[in-house]
Structures are given as C-alpha cells and as structure tokens.
Amino acid sequence: MPAAARRFTVISRDEPAGTRRLIEIRGLSKTYRTRAGDVPSLSPVDLDVDEGEFIAVVGPSGCGKSTLLKLLAGLIAPTEGEVRIDGEAVREPPDNVGIVFQSPVLLAWRTLLRNVMMPVEVRGLDRATHLARAHQLLETAGLKGFEDKYPWQLSGGMQQRAAICRALVHDPALLLMDEPFGALDAMTREHMNLELQRIHGETNKTIIFITHSIPEAVFLADRVVVMSSRPGTVEAIYKVDLPRPRSLEMMGERSFAEITKEIRGHFYARGALD
Numbered sequence: 001m002p003a004a005a006r007r008f009t010v011i012s013r014d015e016p017a018g019t020r021r022l023i024e025i026r027g028l029s030k031t032y033r034t035r036a037g038d039v040p041s042l043s044p045v046d047l048d049v050d051e052g053e054f055i056a057v058v059g060p061s062g063c064g065k066s067t068l069l070k071l072l073a074g075l076i077a078p079t080e081g082e083v084r085i086d087g088e089a090v091r092e093p094p095d096n097v098g099i100v101f102q103s104p105v106l107l108a109w110r111t112l113l114r115n116v117m118m119p120v121e122v123r124g125l126d127r128a129t130h131l132a133r134a135h136q137l138l139e140t141a142g143l144k145g146f147e148d149k150y151p152w153q154l155s156g157g158m159q160q161r162a163a164i165c166r167a168l169v170h171d172p173a174l175l176l177m178d179e180p181f182g183a184l185d186a187m188t189r190e191h192m193n194l195e196l197q198r199i200h201g202e203t204n205k206t207i208i209f210i211t212h213s214i215p216e217a218v219f220l221a222d223r224v225v226v227m228s229s230r231p232g233t234v235e236a237i238y239k240v241d242l243p244r245p246r247s248l249e250m251m252g253e254r255s256f257a258e259i260t261k262e263i264r265g266h267f268y269a270r271g272a273l274d
C-alpha cells in the first residue's frame with residue numbers, strides 16, 4: 001500500500017461510484033526547476049478514480065492542486081511517477097479530456113458558438129456532428145439565442161457556462177475543472193453548482209474539481225480529496241454519502257455540516273484556513 005494511502009481517513013468503505021477504473025495516479029510528484037532554485041510543488045500522490053466519479057480536491061493555497069490538474073491534463077511533465085487515463089500513460093494532452101479554468105479564457109474575437117467549437121477545430125473533428133452537439137450544449141446551458149454574441153457581451157456566469165460547453169463539445173470522458181466558479185458571485189455560483197451536478201448526473205462524466213470552498217466540494221463530490229501543505233500530497237479522502245440529486249437546502253442539514261466540519265478540521269489543525 002502506498003504511503004499516502006495509509007493516512008487516508010475513510011468515512012465509508014463503500015466502493016467508489018463508478019464501475020471501471022479510469023484514472024491511476026502512481027507516485028506522482030513535481031518539482032519546478034527555476035532560476036531561483038527548485039520548487040517542490042507536489043509530493044508523491046497515489047490516487048485511483050473510477051469512471052463516473054466526481055472528485056473534489058481541496059487544500060491550502062499553493063499546495064499543488066493546479067499542478068496536479070495540469071499533470072492530469074498532460075500540460076506539464078511529472079518529475080517522478082505517472083498518470084494513466086484509460087490505461088494509457090499521459091505524456092501529452094489526451095483527446096478524451098476537457099479542461100475548465102478559473103477564468104473562462106474565451107477568445108474575444110470569436111462568437112460564443114465559435115469559441116465552443118474551438119476543440120473541434122483544433123482536433124480536426126467532424127464539424128457537422130459537433131456543430132449539432134455545440135448547439136445542444138449551449139441550449140442546455142441556457143445560452144440559446146446567444147450563439148452569435150461575443151464574450152464581452154455576456155455576464156461572467158454566462159461566459160463560464162460557455163467554457164463548460166467548450167470543454168464538453170468533443171464529448172470527453174474526463175472533465176478537469178480548476179476552481180471554475182471562484183470568480184463568480186455567490187448566487188451564480190450556487191446556480192452553477194446545480195448545473196454541474198445536473199451535467200454529471202446526465203452524462204456520467206468523470207470530474208476532477210478543484211475548489212477552495214469546502215461546502216462546494218461536499219455538495220458536488222462523491223469523494224473529497226484533502227491535500228496537505230506544499231509540497232502537497234493526499235492527506236485524507238472523504239467519501240460523501242449524501243443522496244443525489246442534492247439540493248441547496250441540504251447544505252443546511254446536520255449531516256452536511258458534520259462532513260464540512262470534519263474536513264475543515266484539517267485546515268485548522270495546520271493553521272492554514274483559506
């Protein structure tokens with residue numbers, strides 16, 4: 001058993017939500033080499049994720065959460081260890097992955113529809129099939145009628161919904177999300193959480209979701225991965241047994257408060273609440 005696994009706090013010993021292993025992370029570490037010296041940013045991480053699982057990752061600022069996501073996305077190379085997605089070692093951005101960043105990063109000179117179609121163009125996929133899919137995604141995201149608008153003509157929440165459509169347009173098995181709702185106001189954020197829960201429920205995508213919000217993590221996730229301070233590793237994993245679909249009212253219930261309190265305890269224990 002890997003060292004990190006021995007420190008897991010397992011609330012429930014139930015099997016993870018999915019039926020088939022999609023991601024295997026083994027001894028994954030990252031040290032950035034800079035002119036000012038080495039920056040160890042991720043200690044060895046071991047983690048398995050099943051198909052269809054929703055994993056939220058929380059941890060103190062700078063502990064290596066984005067680094068972990070970039071390694072999963074094949075955007076940077078590990079110093080040691082490896083990530084396997086669907087049995088294949090990740091060495092470059094895999095085709096079956098969609099990424100959503102904290103800011104929507106839409107291209108200002110492209111309409112919403114053309115922004116959503118970007119991954120299709122970049123990957124050289126069939127335009128007609130994916131155009132229909134893009135329209136359908138925009139409609140379910142409440143963006144029907146805005147296809148020909150430019151990003152600057154839309155609210156932050158609408159832009160972020162478009163970014164999610166863009167990440168889904170090529171129908172990836174895995175969705176990687178790096179604090180996607182961090183810049184949104186509280187009400188829009190709650191709405192987006194419900195939207196994302198619906199997308200997950202309807203599509204059975206595997207989702208890795210980084211957040212600074214413990215309630216958001218508990219609301220969305222099947223399992224919450226708590227990371228230690230930099231160089232971060234897996235400190236604990238909580239399985240969230242709350243029934244689905246989850247309602248916002250559920251966040252006021254005792255069972256919800258108990259899990260968030262327990263997770264928050266990790267941050268208080270090390271004096272690093274953020």
Ligand SMILES: Nc1ncnc2c1ncn2[C@@H]1O[C@H](COP(=O)(O)OP(=O)(O)OP(=O)(O)O)[C@@H](O)[C@H]1O
Pocket residue numbers: 032033034039040041059060061062063064065066067068230
């Ligand atoms: N390209 C880079 N070169 C050098 N150091 C880097 C680079 N990218 C990240 N780091 C450092 O690695 C550490 C982890 O960064 P990372 O962005 O992964 O943390 P994080 O947990 O996502 O942070 P936050 O919660 O604040 O977004 C930080 O100390 C950061 O300064």
